[in-house]
Amino acid sequence: MIPLKRRKVVPTGAGNTGSEETSPNKFPQVVLFLLERKMGASRRAFLSQLGRKKGFQVEELFSEGITHVICENNSGDEVIAWLESQVRGRGRATAHLLDVSWFTESMRAGRPVEILDRHQLQQQIREVEVVVFSAPSYACQRRTTLDNHNAILTDALSLLAENAELSGEDGRGVAFRRAAGVLKGLPEPVTAVTQLVGLPCLGGHSLRVVKDILENGASCEVEDTKQSERFKVLKVLTGIFGVGVKTAERWIQEGIRGLQQLQDSGRTLNRAQQAGLQHYEDLNQHVTRSEADAVAAVVEEAVASVLPGARMTLIGGFRRGKLTGHDVDFLITHPEEGREVGLMPKVVSWLESQGFLLYQKTTKNSYLEGEDGPARPSSNMDRFERCFSIFKLTEEVNGEGLKPWRAVRVDLVVSPISQFAFALLGWTGSKLFERELRRWAGHKKAMSLSSHALYDNTQRRYLRASSEEEIFAHLGLEYIPPSERNA
Known part of the structure; x- marks a missing residue:
């Protein structure tokens, strides 16, 4: 056996020269x-x-x-x-x-x-028996609660996905998000890469990141991304309501690196961007469940005032059980088909008259059914009548008592009752769960699913549904409740 090299005995502390980046010693007993x-x-x-x-x-x-x-x-x-x-x-x-x-x-x-x-x-036991996990290929086949046993791994992959998306590499972003989605659904923490053999959606890149974290406690790639100046600047600029990646990239090329520079530049901003810059701090803070409930009470009063009998549902992450979110979304309908027409302008007018809207932009319903199936939309957005708004949540309403009011992002969506189940499913999320539902419909069932309808391309007919359960049945999937769609 090769002898171990003898080390010189020196006083404690001599080895740390201060040349490396360190944090204050938090654990003096260790x-x-x-x-x-x-x-x-x-x-x-x-x-x-x-x-x-x-x-x-x-x-x-x-x-x-x-x-x-x-x-x-x-x-x-x-x-x-x-x-x-x-x-x-x-x-x-x-x-x-x-x-x-x-x-x-x-x-x-x-x-x-x-x-x-x-x-x-x-x-030390050299050969430790470990559980090898298994999971279905599609997120819409998996039950994913908010109880994430592998947050350190999924957070790392989600950050790499966000960086890829900010770089215009949507394909890589989706790959990282699918990998994170698989890990979120596992019943216990991953302790070894060997447990992941055979799992779907975990490509070589994602597995290298996972291995790095499991062996070293952190991923070099993730840490480098966090420190990337470009990533940090893009995060700040795209954090402005109304600013997308392309606009942020253009500003960076023009020398803009932060909010103050943008304000001082004298650039002409559209109404959404002006409001986003003005209320930047509020809009980049999480919305709590109590704040969402306070907004819901106001919107419900507005809807009841202008159209008695109309129904309003809180959707998005809060419907999936999340305690915080980036915005608050509501789906509005009426039990009688057609009664919802013209509802949105009246609701918006009521909210404005009561001083609740700091900004709003309303779009009309442009969805049409065709005999040959739904026309492919120009974007992934649905075509419901919708209001994108910034809501003024007053202290009297939110009860937090921190300051007189705060700005909150609120989306209002109006759906005909015939499309309500599809809208409810589409707007509940999560984003990956919805993407995988549509991928399943196309690849496995030869169907086209949107937030408006389900069309069977083989039978050349629309499949109607009055509940989410019926839509899952049409797709040949086991029904998964909202609380387990957190992929």
Whole structure:
């Protein structure tokens, strides 16, 4: 056996020269030393830097002050022999001898995790039986609750998806989101990449990111993306209501890097962008469920005032059980077909007269059915009568008492009762769940699904439905309730 290299004993703290980016020492009772043997110098350097960023004290040289020795692919006997050579003549070393798995789990948790038998070298089990997960290919076949056991993995993939979308690479964005969707639906945390063998939608790139996080506690690619100046600027500019990626890209090419620069530039902004810039801070804060309920009470009063008997439903993420969201969406209809025509202008007029609207833009219903099936829309947007608005939620209404009022994004959608079930399904989300429903309809059933209708391309006829359950039945799918559509 090749002898382990003897390290010079130095006082605790000598190894951290301050040349690397570190965070304040959050855990003074824990002093780490990573054994280089079999781990390798470059990997040891990366893990040491990661530990310091997370607030751990990591020493370069061994000393008697070390409390945790982190090893990789070393036996307990090898490490004990090395330790005794370091403290010869000065008593026995008392540090915990731990496998690198304890370190990576602590990095993921952001704190020192409990030391279990499986972490200790003396009792390390080399072959651990792990559960291999399975999942259907389409998100619309899976039940995905808000109880996400793999948030650190799905957050990382979602960030890469967002970056791809901001770069105009929608295909890569969808691939990352599908991979994240699979992991969100797993019944327990992933502990090894081998558990994911055979799962759908997990391509090589996504698996590399997952492996990096499981082994190192973080992904280099994700961390680099977070620090990317272009990504940060695009996030700020597209965070303005009414600003898309193409507009943000053009502004960046013109030298705009932030909100103040945009304001000082004298550029002409449309009404939506002006309102978005004016209320930027409010619109980029999460809307709470209590705030959504407060808006619902106002909209319900408006609808009842202008069309008694009309029905209003809270849709979007809040219908799926989320406690916060980016905006609040409502679907409005009337039990009598045709009674909903002309409703939106009256609701908007009522809200404006009561001082609730800071901005609004209304579009008319442009949906038409054809004998040969629905015409392909010019975009992925549906064609209902709709009002995009910024709502003034007053303290008297929201009850938060933080300031007199705040701006909240609110979308109002009016649907004929004959299309209500399709609109309800389409506007409940999640976005990936809806995308996969439509993909399933086209690829598996030769049907065309939208928020307006379901058309059977083989039979050349529309399939009517008065409930979401009927739509799932038409598609040959098991019904999944809104609370389990959080893909």
